[in-house]
Amino acid sequence: MSSSQLNRLYFVIIGHRDQPLFEFEALKQDDSMGIPREDYRHLCQFIAHAALDAVDASLASAQGSQMFFKNIDRFNEWSVSAFVTCSLVKFVLLHPNREESQSALRKEESDIIRNFFYAVYEIYMKMILNPFYELDSEITSRAFREKFQQLVKKHLLNL
Numbered sequence: 001m002s003s004s005q006l007n008r009l010y011f012v013i014i015g016h017r018d019q020p021l022f023e024f025e026a027l028k029q030d031d032s033m034g035i036p037r038e039d040y041r042h043l044c045q046f047i048a049h050a051a052l053d054a055v056d057a058s059l060a061s062a063q064g065s066q067m068f069f070k071n072i073d074r075f076n077e078w079s080v081s082a083f084v085t086c087s088l089v090k091f092v093l094l095h096p097n098r099e100e101s102q103s104a105l106r107k108e109e110s111d112i113i114r115n116f117f118y119a120v121y122e123i124y125m126k127m128i129l130n131p132f133y134e135l136d137s138e139i140t141s142r143a144f145r146e147k148f149q150q151l152v153k154k155h156l157l158n159l
Contacts, residue, residue: 008026008077008095008096009024009025009026009093009094009095009152009156010023010024010025010026010044010047010048010093010094011023011024011025011091011092011093011094011120011148011152012024012045012048012091012092013089013090013091013124013139014048014052014089014090014091014092015089015136016087016088016089016136017136018049018052019136020045020138021089021136021137021138021139022138022139022144022145022148023045024145024148024149024152025041025044026152044078044094047073047075047078047080047094048080048092048094050073050075051072051073051080051082051092052090052092054069054072054073054080054082055069055072055082055084055090055092058072058082059084059088067083067084067085067086067117068081068082068083068113068114068117069081069082069083069084070110070113070114071110074097077096077097078094078095078096078097079094079095079096079097080092080093080094081093081095081113081117083114083117083118083120083121085121085124089124091117091120091121091124093113093116093117095113095156112155112156113155115155116151116152116155116156119151119154119155120148120151123144123147123148123151127139127141127144
């Protein structure tokens with residue numbers, strides 16, 4: 001993934017009442033297609049929230065214990081992938097669509113995103129096991145954000 005594509009990511013952890021627990025966006029000021037940054041952030045939130053219906057539908061029809069849903073929804077230049085924890089907390093990642101000419105890389109991209117989700121799940125589990133963390137509350141830990149940013153650099157730079 002080029003650095004301009006890295007700057008077009010949006011990730012959110014969504015709690016049990018469909019409220020955001022943690023948000024991360026990588027968007028350069030000049031990369032918002034002429035839309036003010038705050039409006040672009042709201043657009044990302046809208047896309048992620050709209051994709052929850054597709055996640056819930058996939059959960060209802062999933063056989064077995066599937067946790068990862070690749071490219072579950074699309075909106076313009078965005079593709080939405082999701083991961084659902086055992087406690088039904090949802091991780092939603094908005095990332096750039098691949099062009100059809102790059103379809104051979106889709107399997108590799110899927111593996112990279114799956115590994116990213118599992119790595120985030122690991123640090124999320126460590127966070128919620130903290131006795132001072134109240135379940136379904138916003139994650140404000142600086143350490144969590146720093147670890148998350150390291151995971152973005154480690155996994156999503158290779159997309």
